[in-house]
Amino acid sequence: MLERPRVAVERPPETFEDFYVREYPAVVGLAYALSGSRWGAEDLAQEAFLAAHRDWERIGAYEQPGAWVRRVVANLSVSAFRRHAAEAKALARLAFSQPVPLPDLAASDPAFWAAVRSLPRRQAQVVALFYMEDRPIADVGTILDMTPGTVKRHLYDARRTLARRLQVDEEVLEP
Amino acid sequence: MTLDGRGRRAGQGFRHAIDDLTATEPDRGSFERFEAFRHRKRRNQRIGAGIVAGTVAVVAIVFVAQAIPRGERGAAGLPGGGGRILYGDWDAQAQRADWYTASPDGSSSRDLGLSGTCAIWFPDGSRILVTNDAAVGPGSPLRPGIFEPDGTGLRPLDAAGDPHLNLGCGDVSPDGRRIAVEGFGADGHSELDGIYSVRASDGGDVVRLVRGPVSPPRYSPDGTRLSFFDTTEGTSPTGSGALFVMPSDGSADPVRITPWGYAFDDHEWSPDGSWIAFQRPYGQLYLVRPDGSDLHRVPVELPAGTGALNPSWSPDGAWIVFSHQRSEGAVISLVRVDGTGLRDVVNAPGAQLQSPDWAAQSTSP
Numbered sequence: 001m002l003e004r005p006r007v008a009v010e011r012p013p014e015t016f017e018d019f020y021v022r023e024y025p026a027v028v029g030l031a032y033a034l035s036g037s038r039w040g041a042e043d044l045a046q047e048a049f050l051a052a053h054r055d056w057e058r059i060g061a062y063e064q065p066g067a068w069v070r071r072v073v074a075n076l077s078v079s080a081f082r083r084h085a086a087e088a089k090a091l092a093r094l095a096f097s098q099p100v101p102l103p104d105l106a107a108s109d110p111a112f113w114a115a116v117r118s119l120p121r122r123q124a125q126v127v128a129l130f131y132m133e134d135r136p137i138a139d140v141g142t143i144l145d146m147t148p149g150t151v152k153r154h155l156y157d158a159r160r161t162l163a164r165r166l167q168v169d170e171e172v173l174e175p
Numbered sequence: 176m177t178l179d180g181r182g183r184r185a186g187q188g189f190r191h192a193i194d195d196l197t198a199t200e201p202d203r204g205s206f207e208r209f210e211a212f213r214h215r216k217r218r219n220q221r222i223g224a225g226i227v228a229g230t231v232a233v234v235a236i237v238f239v240a241q242a243i244p245r246g247e248r249g250a251a252g253l254p255g256g257g258g259r260i261l262y263g264d265w266d267a268q269a270q271r272a273d274w275y276t277a278s279p280d281g282s283s284s285r286d287l288g289l290s291g292t293c294a295i296w297f298p299d300g301s302r303i304l305v306t307n308d309a310a311v312g313p314g315s316p317l318r319p320g321i322f323e324p325d326g327t328g329l330r331p332l333d334a335a336g337d338p339h340l341n342l343g344c345g346d347v348s349p350d351g352r353r354i355a356v357e358g359f360g361a362d363g364h365s366e367l368d369g370i371y372s373v374r375a376s377d378g379g380d381v382v383r384l385v386r387g388p389v390s391p392p393r394y395s396p397d398g399t400r401l402s403f404f405d406t407t408e409g410t411s412p413t414g415s416g417a418l419f420v421m422p423s424d425g426s427a428d429p430v431r432i433t434p435w436g437y438a439f440d441d442h443e444w445s446p447d448g449s450w451i452a453f454q455r456p457y458g459q460l461y462l463v464r465p466d467g468s469d470l471h472r473v474p475v476e477l478p479a480g481t482g483a484l485n486p487s488w489s490p491d492g493a494w495i496v497f498s499h500q501r502s503e504g505a506v507i508s509l510v511r512v513d514g515t516g517l518r519d520v521v522n523a524p525g526a527q528l529q530s531p532d533w534a535a536q537s538t539s540p
Binding site: 017020021024025026028029033042046049050053108109112113117118127130131132133134159162163166168169 | 191
């Protein structure tokens with residue numbers, strides 16, 4: 001359930017298509033980072049954009065509609081159950097068509113992202129947004145509807161777990 | 176390198192890859208795919224269950240009456256030895272399917288009022304095993320459930336205690352006592368992934384048979400063996416893997432029976448246990464002996480641009496029913512094991528019909 005919509009602001013309304021074209025690559029990338037499914041990621045992203053499209057008059061007026069759609073896709077992508085279903089369906093479509101060529105996103109340290117996906121879901125979401133999108137703590141909190149302190153706590157816990165699993169030095173960053 | 180440094184570098188690599196994606200994939204093209212996605216969903220929503228059932232029944236009765244010579248019909252004048260075919264209509268928004276049954280000639284289609292990712296008959300056709308998706312929530316992982324053949328009388332199989340373990344799609348042992356299911360961890364507990372066996376009466380007595388693979392296992396008709404699909408990093412084509420067979424009590428390691436890259440997801444044993452039908456990516460029906468011998472394609476010529484998915488055997492072992500994937504949707508089709516007699520059984524414009532399962536014995540519609 002999505003709660004606490006952002007404050008509406010006075011500005012010319014953006015068309016949904018412009019919003020989609022601008023945000024799609026990053027949103028499908030976030031879905032891929034969190035789901036690990038190259039093929040299911042597009043379905044997850046499309047579902048998130050479809051949710052925004054249904055209520056675009058309201059969501060398009062938010063200060064950060066991109067944050068809203070990221071929150072949706074982040075929640076969809078970390079659900080093991082939905083991820084499993086989306087991937088199965090996406091792969092099923094390959095039964096009668098050749099796969100669309102996509103850049104190999106897994107080339108960017110797949111072990112790191114695999115470890116991220118093994119984290120508890122809130123930690124995985126925080127880490128993906130913090131590192132993949134290079135967003136400040138406050139932005140991550142806005143997207144995930146968390147206080148900055150909660151984001152820091154999740155990030156701290158996640159880093160400790162990741163450092164242990166990846167056997168790399170843990171730079172101690174206080175929560 | 177510190178964890179923070181590695182994370183920032185991984186993130187930077189990811190952003191570069193996304194930039195590449197943007198460069199190689201024109202934005203307008205992406206939006207066109209979104210529009211296609213949206214229209215497909217709207218079209219599916221317009222297709223009510225009643226319309227589906229009515230259309231299917233009328234069209235299929237006429238079609239089958241014309242298409243099937245009398246000499247090919249089995250029990251009750253139906254192909255394949257009678258019984259009923261269970262099938263799902265995939266709902267992309269809910270990420271699960273609505274389930275129906277129909278006669279093997281496509282007539283008397285019935286909306287069971289069930290919604291779930293997977294559904295499969297008990298071997299005697301007396302009940303239906305489903306994933307109890309509706310009960311999933313915080314602290315409530317996915318569990319199986321059992322329904323009567325008419326879709327009533329849900330009995331959740333929720334005696335498994337581990338709140339981090341999801342128990343998904345699977346199969347019922349021939350004696351009806353055990354259920355083999357795919358298991359996968361919630362909240363990052365991927366160490367729980369594997370094939371599990373649970374008691375069919377309540378879902379308790381959870382036994383992990385294999386660590387790792389997450390795919391619906393299938394019992395051999397005598398109940399002594401299980402088969403499952405697994406994949407591994409780098410297998411080509413994308414999403415493909417191999418089929419494995421193992422003792423159903425987990426007493427020995429699984430044996431791979433197809434080459435890597437030859438199998439895809441769903442498969443099923445023939446009623447006499449001598450064959451396993453599966454899909455070779457992408458969209459070709461294949462058969463293999465349970466020991467891996469006699470691997471060959473079912474010689475059916477599907478129309479260009481279409482493919483077969485989710486094969487299941489008729490009770491008499493003469494036919495294979497499958498989800499026939501087409502550009503405009505997916506229908507349920509039949510073909511004889513020798514590749515002849517291809518025909519649609521259930522069709523509805525725009526629907527994504529999938530995962531047919533043919534009951535071994537006739538059940539009341």
